[in-house]
Amino acid sequence: MSVSPAALAYASRQALSPLMLVRLNIYWLGLSLLWGGFAIVYLPDRVEQLVGPDIKGTMLGVITAVGVTAAIIVQPLAGGISDRAWSRWGRRRPMLILGAICTAVFVLLMSLTATYLALLxxxxxxxxxxxxxxxxxxxxxxxxxxxxxxxxxxxxxxILNIGGTVIGATIAGVFLDAGNPGGFVFVGGLTVAFAGLLAFLLIPKGPTAPAAPQPPLRSEFGQVISYLKAQPAFVRVVASRLVFFGAILAADNTLLFNLRDRLEVDNPGQWSSILLGLLLLATIASAWPAGVIGDRFGRKTVVYVACTCGCVGSICAAFIVHIAALGFAVAMLGFALGAFSAGDWALLIDKIPNPNSAGLYLGLANFAGAGGDAVGTLWAGIVLDLGNRGGQLHGFTIVYLVMALFMIAAALILRPLQDDVALLKSI
Known part of the structure; x- marks a missing residue:
């Protein structure tokens, strides 16, 4: 068995400090803060204002579909362009800062919209x-x-992705409770612009010219299928991510309904915020240790632990109808999310078929993230509606049991793959 091309290509690099690793990821905090408040709080409220309560769900679904479609189509193309955007400032930073500024401008303009079509x-x-x-x-x-x-x-x-999402949703909720939901537009827009500027200044520019000539982007896209056939491990990791996030997003989309309809707690919105905070703490607690283990003993070990935690939490939520049990389940899902974020993303990078085209292939892998959101929302909603017919509320139990099966499947999909960390140590 041989080491994957990308893992081998990246193996000889000099070690970076933990602070530098934070600097390389700092843009994710601003981006996830924007999208957390935007998608969870601002957009649902704004859509209802523009179209009324009768069709708000459908119109919000249209916006979600547009966003998912754009993400799946644009990211591979943008990644391929980024792979070839060599300049005196590096090949990633110019596109990053330009995209951040344009994003901020479009978000700020949303405060001026008076119609649904303009918002869309x-x-x-x-x-x-x-x-x-x-x-x-x-x-x-x-x-x-x-x-x-x-x-x-x-x-x-x-950590920065999950943390930013929760912080953004919290800030947007404060504006909503104060009767000024549009205030988050300014906070989110300015934050993402500042995060982009900070990333441009803090991220090293890296190489400013390719070590070898690169084929044209059109030619590179034409070779994608042959690369994926030669390195099918990448497809397996993407499939595992799709299944895992299809389970996690199902839990997210049914949490408020569970609190209100199944557990019948007082102040379900407040409990939802508390449990999301617990999810964040569990994610933070597990992510860094999982990263250390993943770098030392292998990525698959971490992913297996993550899927086990997710499976245990899902089964607990399925059979024990109590707020404490739900809290335990959310904590286990947080541990799963933190560990999976560390191990699986590193495994995905290890398995990039062409290490010179990382942007293109990681853009293609966005199918799992964006697709997982859509899949989780769709299947959980259908199962919940069918299972809860007649007021029996069996839908929640079924959703959580299917989530457990998804967690098992996410781990089994990766079983045939070699772990490059162990192979590199043996060289």
């Missing part, structure tokens, strides 16, 4: 610019981090 048009523009910046920042770790530190770098990525 600005969201499409915002999604295009945002995904250009996402494609650029995703290429930073493969450009600068060595294989033996990739899981720790990925763990910081996960």
């Amino acid at each position: 048009a600005l969201i499409l523009c915002q999604q295009i610019s945002e995904n250009f910046s996402r494609a650029a920042i995703k290429g930073v770790l493969p450009d600068l981090v060595g294989t033996t530190q990739m899981a720790r770098a990925s763990s910081i990525n996960g």
Whole structure:
């Protein structure tokens, strides 16, 4: 068995300090803060204001579909462009700062919209610019981090992503409760612009010219299928991510319904915030240790632990109808999310078929993240509605049991793969 091309190419790099690993990921904090408040709080409220309560769900679904479609189409293209955008400032930083500024402008313009179609048009523009910046920042770790530190770098990525999402949703909720939901538009827009500027200043520019000539982007896209056939491990990791996030997003989308309809707690919104805070703490607690383990003993070990935690939490939520049991389940899902973020993202980078085109392939892998959101929302909603017919509330039990099966499947999909960390140590 041989080491994967990307893992071998990144293996000889100089070790970076933990502070530098934070600097490489800092843009994720601003980006996730924007999207956390935007998607969870601001957009649902704004759509209802523009179209009324009768069709708000459908119109919000249209916006979600537009966002997912844009993310799946734009990121691979933007990643491929980023792979070739060599300049005196490096190849990732110019696209990152440009995408961040354009994203901020489109978000700020949303405060002026008076119709749903205007909002939808600005969201499409915002999604295009945002995904250009996402494609650029995703290429930073493969450009600068060595294989033996990739899981720790990925763990910081996960912490800042989850942390930013929760912080953004909290800030947007404060504005909503104060009767000024549009105030978050200014906070979110300015934050993502500042985060982009900070990333441009703090991230090293890296190489300013390719070590060898690169084929044209069109030619590179034409070779994707042959590369994936030669390195099928990458497809397996993407499939595992799709299944895992399809379970996690199902839990997220059913949490409030569970609190209100199944547990019948007082103040379900307040309990939802408490449990999301618990999820964040558990994610932070598990991510860095998981990264250390992933760099030392292998990525698959960490992913297996993550999927086990997720499975245990899901089964607990399925059979024990109590707020304490739900708290335990959320904590286990947080441990799972933190560990998975560290191990699986590092494994994905290890398995990039062409190490010179990291931006393109990580953009293609966005199918798992964006697709997992859509899949989790769709299947959980259908199962919940069917299972809860007649007021029996069996839908919650079924959803959580299916989540447990998803966790098992996410681990089994990776079983045939070799772990490059162990192979590198044997060389």
